[in-house]
Amino acid sequence: MGDVLALVEARLRTALGEPDARAAVTFLGTDRIEVLRFTDETDEKNGAVVRYATLGMSAAPMADPTSALADPVAGPRAELVLSVRAGRADTDKVLRPLAVLAASPQVEGVVVAPGASLDVGEPLWPGAPFTSVLVTASGGLVEDLELDDPMDPVRFLPLLPMTQNEAAWKRVHGAAALEEKWLNSGTDLRDPLRRSVSLDQ
Known part of the structure; x- marks a missing residue:
């Protein structure tokens, strides 16, 4: 499936530009996972976003x-995308947790989906x-990548960090x-050091 990953990387580059760093992590019994870092300098008001x-x-x-037999071709495919404001914390250490x-x-046989x-x-x-x-x-930051039938499209799923109270x-x-709470409070979800939103009813 190397051709799939080549298409995925091309889609990421089209949407986010050239990566300025990348790291690879391999876990026992799994394929290699890479994490690419992109820096967006376009937000002059709030600073760069990584x-x-x-x-x-x-x-x-x-x-x-719950399926007795996994389909090697059909089924949901995804990659994960995390956006944080640059320079406020040592966020490059997120590479390994993201790979996990x-x-x-x-590793766990889970299907990662919105929500x-x-x-x-x-x-x-x-x-x-x-x-x-x-x-x-x-579908927002990086558009879904359509693949040839019978393969499902690759979806690029944004991740929003949660505090323990929020989780x-x-x-x-x-x-x-929870997303409504964040929206109503004007929470800056890209702030790597933000506090928990007020969760009072």
């Missing part, structure tokens, strides 16, 4: 863990108030309710 995108998760379709999340379909919570069990980067992320819908609140009230 985007981290996985490359390798979409090499194979994600299999339904991208490997989770292979899901993913937890790495440790801060996403040094000093981060987040150990988990909310997976949101694709717990989301488990009770749902992803849409």
